[in-house]
Amino acid sequence: MDQVRRPRGRPRKPALLGPVTGSGRLSLHEQAVRRLRAMIVEGALPAGAPLVETELSEALGVSRTPLREAVKLLAMEGLVELRPNRSPRIAALDPEAVRALFEALAWIERAGAELAAQRMGRDDLDRLQALQAAIEAHHRNGEIAPYFAANHATHALIVACAGNPPLREAHEALHARAEIARRRALDSHGRWSESVAEHRAILAALVARDGPRAGLLLAEHVSHTGAALLAALSRSDAA
Template sequence: MTEIRRPRGRPRKVKPEDAQPLLVPIGLHERASQHLRELILTGVLAPGQELVEADLSATLGVSRTPVREALKLLAVEGLVELRPNRSARVPDLQAEAITQLFEAIAGIERIAAEFAAVRITDVELAHLRALQDEMEGYYRATDLAPYFVINQQIHRLIVSASRNRPLQEAHESLYGRAELVRRRALRTPERWDESVAEHRAIFHALEARDALRAGALLCDHVGRTGTAVLNHLSAVQRSPDKACVSVR
């Protein structure tokens, strides 16, 4: 038990359950980065748009210092491009960069799904099933914003279930950049229909502990999303499905 000493008298013993939890406040720069991230991912701050610190400071109601730190955080995620002696900006959506990005993520998620199929726990499978049901509910309601949030959680859960930290770190370092464009693919009704069906098939493969099928399905799913993004942006018609080469 913890003792609290007072100026006078005997020390009073405090039971652990009476102790107050330690609160860790979120810094201004972290709050600013959260707000800016959402503005970028929802397209309020469009690709190619300059991010003037003074304007962002006024919009967010904070000084320029936390804004500057927030931009550095988002640059690490690939959501902001820092330029020497110039204002930062939201990166342009270049076809070749998008293709390479989805190739990389498709390969990572394929390997992760193969590991996850044999390492995922029953508790994680139950959680994945609940997320799938929740996501399909938002799909039927045509409510894209919460659908997309659950979609992200599913992808991250599968990678986490691989029990491979380097894979998780590589995936997380790239996933923020993919968020910048993935929402645009789901705005196409046909792709949204396909995506839901693909997610369902991926879950069934994981549930059956079928590593090769789970990996192939997830790789193909990510590749199709990349292609849909390119098509939606009226860019080149090259498919990222080349990432779907067996790793075994």
């Protein structure tokens, strides 16, 4: 796979997002959190980029108060770095933090797959098979954005099918940081194809109701992604 080019430097009033509105069930700051999180995960706000209040407030159509609340919540998630007397900025990917993140994810998702293999229903398996078909199609067509949506849905569904709310909550808490890392890892040559093949094997183990194998394969899959990202970070540091 060719490397996916990411925008660098300070964001320029991101026009890809419409203004936040007061309609719906979410408050303004909750909507702002979702929009900003998506921009960070998708690379529109790259690592190290400062968050300029005036530009983001205008782009999102919100005042500074809900924007500041959103930034604080994203800082708690590890996506934003707060700096005294300076603008917040998008947190960089630290190798030690990446190693710890994927170590935690590997164990969480391994437990999720082992439980899901025994607890998921026929409808759940049908949904996983449909997601795998989508993953395969997006990979063939080089469609990176919809691929990531299907990839995330697959990981989330497996853990959800474990039927263990605390496990699911722990997984969701790490989601945004993991998605940034997964996208960066798939920039590595060949990792995308490997990832698709690994998903295929995980699905086969779940269909066979082989919990130990499904858990092992999913843990290895997560670990391989972490290793690919660490290698990419190492190359960037050496450049």
